[in-house]
Amino acid sequence: MVKITVTLGKRSYPIAIASGLFGDPTAFVPLKTGDQAMLVTNQTLAPLYLDSLRVTLELSGVKVDQIILPDGEQYKSLVVLEQVFSALLEKSHGRDTTLIALGGGVIGDLTGFAAACYLRGVRFIQAPTTLLAQVDSSVGGKTAVNHPLGKNMIGAFYQPISVVIDLNCLQTLPMREFISGLAEVIKYGITLDFRFFVWLENNIDALLARDVTALSCCIRWCCELKADVVSTDEREENGRRALLNFGHTYGHAIEVKMGYGVWLHGEAIAVGMLMAAETARLLGCFAEADVERIRKLLSSARLPIHRPAEMTAGSYLTYMKRDKKVLVGERRLILPTAIGRAEIRSRISNDIVLTAIRACSKSS
C-alpha cells in the first residue's frame, strides 16, 4: 500500500493507494469498534461496491448506515444535501460520526460539503471511484454543491481525515469517464512536472489498457503533486493552487454552453488546455513545438483536441467572464511557460484569446 501525506498541521491526513483497499479494514483507520459511519453513494456504485465496503467496516465493529443518491451532476444540489442531513438526523448521527464518500467527484464534493456543515462539522473519508476523483477531486478539501445559476457556487474548504483509493474500482469505470479523467492527469504534467509529462508520453497506452502497475504509478504521482500543492496553498491564496485551474476557464465555457454532461469535464478541459497553450504561444512565452507535444499527448489519450463546432469563438468570452475565478473582477488565465511550468497572467487582450480559441477548431 502506498501512503502519501497531505501536510496541514493538525489537519494532516493520509492518502492510501492500492488494489483491494475497500476490502481492507486497516485502510479505514481511525474508524474503530463502536464508531458510527454513514456511507454516501449513488445508484450506479451501490450494486458494485457498497456491500463489500459495508462488510469491511462492520468487520471492524463500525456501525454503518447508508444513503444511496441518484446518479448525476444535477443531484449535486442543496436539495439532495438536505436529504443527506435528513438521513443523518433520522439515524441520530452525532458529532463523532464519519461520512464516507463512495463515488466520483459528484459524491465526493457533496459528501464533503455535508460533512463540513452537519452539526457545524463532522469527519469524512474520501473513497474515490473515478480516475478524476482519485487524482484530483478527493484530495485537497474543496467541497461544493451547484446552484441553478452556477457550478460549485456553494461550498467550503474542508479536509477529509483520509483518502482511500482502491485501484480495482477503475476496472468498472466506463471508458469515456476514464479518458475524461486522463485530462486532469495530463494537466499535472503540463503545469507542474516535466518528468511526469514524459512518463505519460511513454505510458499512455498502458494507462488506456488500465494496466494496474501503470495506474498505480500514475495515481501516486498525481496525488503527490496535488498533496504538495495543497500543503503549500490550501485555500488558493498564494497562486500555487490556482495553477491547477489550467485549461479550466476555457473548458468551463464549453461545459456550460454545451450543457452539462454533453461534454464531460475532462473532455472540455482537454480542449481548454490546448487553448491556454495556444494563448501562451501567441504571447510568445511558450514554444510552438510544445503546443504540438501537448496536442499529441491529448490525442494519444483519445481526448478531444478540437473545440465543438456549435460554439463561436466569441461565445467563450461571455462564459469566461462569468467564471467563478473571475467573479473577483479581472480575467486571470493560467498559462504554461514550458512543459512542467505555468503561471497566472491577467490583462490578456480579447484578441489574443479569440485567436487562440479559433486555432483549436477542426478546420484550422
Added chain:
Amino acid sequence: MVKITVTLGKRSYPIAIASGLFGDPTAFVPLKTGDQAMLVTNQTLAPLYLDSLRVTLELSGVKVDQIILPDGEQYKSLVVLEQVFSALLEKSHGRDTTLIALGGGVIGDLTGFAAACYLRGVRFIQAPTTLLAQVDSSVGGKTAVNHPLGKNMIGAFYQPISVVIDLNCLQTLPMREFISGLAEVIKYGITLDFRFFVWLENNIDALLARDVTALSCCIRWCCELKADVVSTDEREENGRRALLNFGHTYGHAIEVKMGYGVWLHGEAIAVGMLMAAETARLLGCFAEADVERIRKLLSSARLPIHRPAEMTAGSYLTYMKRDKKVLVGERRLILPTAIGRAEIRSRISNDIVLTAIRACSKSS
C-alpha cells in the same frame, strides 16, 4: 464609540458599540469606495433601518444590493438560504463581496452561514438589532440554519469581519423580545462574572426602561465576556465556550415541546437556568440562597420562573436526550458552582434532573 476586539489571530475582529452607528460610515470600515455589499434583512426591519444603513454605505461609495426575507425562525432554512445565494449570483457578487446581516439572531445566523458557503467563503458583517443578538449571537461565529428535524443542525464556525452594534435599535424592539434577551444577559452573570450579576441586580430597572447608559454598559460587559470566551475556545473544544450553554439543555426541551415561538428562546432559557441551578443545589454544590438570588433576578427582569404546566417532568428527558450537545452520546450539563462560576458535569442521574425540573413548577 466603545471598541472590543475578538482576538483570533488573523481572523480577529472588532465589535463597535454606540448609539447611531448605522448612520456612521466609519463604523463599516474596511468597506470602501467601489466595494460590493449585500444587505440581508427581513420584512420587519427593512422599513425601520434598511434605508438609513443603505445611505450610510452609499455615502462611502459602497455598491449596495439588498434582500428582504420573511420574518421568523421558520425561514432560517436551507430553502431561504438558496434564495440568498440566488440574489448574490443574479447581482454577480464576487469573492470580494461583503454580506451584512441586519437583524436579530435569525438573520445573523442565516447570513453568516450564507457567507461561509458562498463561493466557499466571503466576508460578512453583523449588524445585530435585538438584545439577544447584540450580547450573544452576533459575536463568536456560530452560524447555522435549521433542519425540519432539529434546530441549528446545519452550519459552520465562521467569524464576521466586524460587529456593528447600534444601541438605538433596541428602542423599537418589542418588549417581550427585549426581556427574552435579558435571559442571555443574566446567563453571563451566573456563569462567568459575579460582579456583573451584582451590577444587574442593581440596574435591572434601568435596563427594563431601556436607559441608554445602562444598555451601553450592559452590552459592553456581555460582549467583553463573550469575546474573551470565544478567543480562548473558538470551536467549543476545551469546555470554556460550552459554559454559555448554561440553561440551554433544559430550555431547548421547552422550546421544542411547546413549539417554536410559543415560548421565546430567552423565556425557555430563564426557566432552564433555574432548573440547572436547582440541579446543582440538589447535588450539594450550589447554595440554596444563590438559587433564590437567581430566581429573584429573573423575576425582576420579568422573565418566567415556572415551567409550562403543559409539560410533564418526564417529557424533558426525551428532549434533552436529543439535544445537539448530547448527540455525542452522554448527557452533559452546565451547572453553577457559585454565582459567577460554572462547570460541565456528566453522569447526573435522571432522578436528580427530574426533581430539579419538578422544583420549578408553579405549585411547588
